Amino acid sequence: MATLLNIQTSPRGSGSLSRILSQDFVTKWKKTHDDGKVVLRDLAEGGLPFVDMPWIGGIFLPPEQRSVEQQDGLKISDELVAELFAADHILIGTPMYNFTVPANLKAWIDLIVRPRVTHSGPPERKGLVTGKRCTIIIASGGVYDEGLPASASDYESGYLKRILAFIGISDVEVVMAGGTAAAAFGSTTMEELALQFRPAVLVAAQ
Numbered sequence: 001m002a003t004l005l006n007i008q009t010s011p012r013g014s015g016s017l018s019r020i021l022s023q024d025f026v027t028k029w030k031k032t033h034d035d036g037k038v039v040l041r042d043l044a045e046g047g048l049p050f051v052d053m054p055w056i057g058g059i060f061l062p063p064e065q066r067s068v069e070q071q072d073g074l075k076i077s078d079e080l081v082a083e084l085f086a087a088d089h090i091l092i093g094t095p096m097y098n099f100t101v102p103a104n105l106k107a108w109i110d111l112i113v114r115p116r117v118t119h120s121g122p123p124e125r126k127g128l129v130t131g132k133r134c135t136i137i138i139a140s141g142g143v144y145d146e147g148l149p150a151s152a153s154d155y156e157s158g159y160l161k162r163i164l165a166f167i168g169i170s171d172v173e174v175v176m177a178g179g180t181a182a183a184a185f186g187s188t189t190m191e192e193l194a195l196q197f198r199p200a201v202l203v204a205a206q
Contacts, residue, residue, distance in 0.1 A: 002036040004029050005087035009094040009105045010139070011044045017139035017180050020194045021201045022093035025135065028205035029089070039083055043104035049076060051110045059114050077111040084112055089133045090169070092160070095180075096140035100155040109163055118167040127168025134172045135204045136160055137197075143178035175200050 006026060010016035026038055049055075054073030058066045066074070084090070094105050101109070115121035118129050136157065144154035157174045164172055177197040182188045 002033045002088045003086055004033075004036060004038045005083055005090045006038055006040045007043065007090065007092045007094075007105075007108065008040070009043045009092075009102050012095075015190060016093075016095070017177055017183070017190050017193055017197075018093040018095055018137050020190060021137045021139075021175070021177060021197055022091060024194070024198055025091055025093075025137070025201050025205045028202045029091075032206055039087065041080070041083060041108075043108055048080075048104060048107040048111060049073075050107055055111075059117075077114065080108065080112050081114065081117055084118070084129060084132075087132060089135070092134065092136045094136070094138055094156075096138055096144070096154070096156050099153045100159065113163065113167055125166070127166060127170075129168040132169045132171065134164055134169050135201075136172065136174045137201065138174065138176055139180050140176070140178045141181035141184070143176075145176055145178065173204050175204065 004026065006022065008019060008022060010018050012019065014020075030036060030038065052073060054067075054069045055077065058070030058074045061070065063071075092105070095102060097103075112118055118127070120126040120128060138156055142150055142153075144151050144157075154176075157176065161172050161174065164170070175197055177193070179188075179193055179196075180190070183190045183193055
């Protein structure tokens with residue numbers, strides 16, 4: 001049975017372009033995978049912890065040597081990593097904040113990038129999360145499509161592809177869904193914007 005890990009980050013709810021397009025993706029993916037399972041990890045609901053000293057100390061010790069505090073510090077990280085390994089396809093629906101990832105997505109990344117768990121660590125630094133596909137839907141106020149002058153300010157798509165490749169996920173497709181500022185200022189709607197990007201999203205969900 002195929003599993004889709006659906007990671008959502010926008011706090012906007014139903015008014016979010018990344019969520020509208022992600023729901024289109026999930027609907028299409030379900031039709032393509034009749035017996036598929038979708039696991040939702042909504043990072044906007046209940047904030048993830050940031051990396052702290054118990055977490056840092058715990059990742060460099062064998063499980064049996066970790067203190068209770070370190071075990072507690074790694075609990076949510078272990079859960080997130082298990083979701084990642086169990087997935088066949090990962091969907092990340094996210095806005096662009098100040099040219100890069102929102103804080104909740106960065107927290108998720110920091111918790112799942114772990115030496116000897118999702119990557120081998122030095123000297124090989126080999127990714128251990130292999131055999132996965134990933135689709136990233138990035139909603140942004142401006143338009144940062146490749147080839148446009150503004151694309152130089154897109155620090156999000158390249159970063160996400162790089163960090164995913166670092167842990168072994170290289171089959172990554174990015175849908176840049178720019179122009180949400182126009183909807184915010186009333187010259188269009190999120191649904192009208194979604195029409196522009198829906199075909200690419202539906203192809204990615206096959």
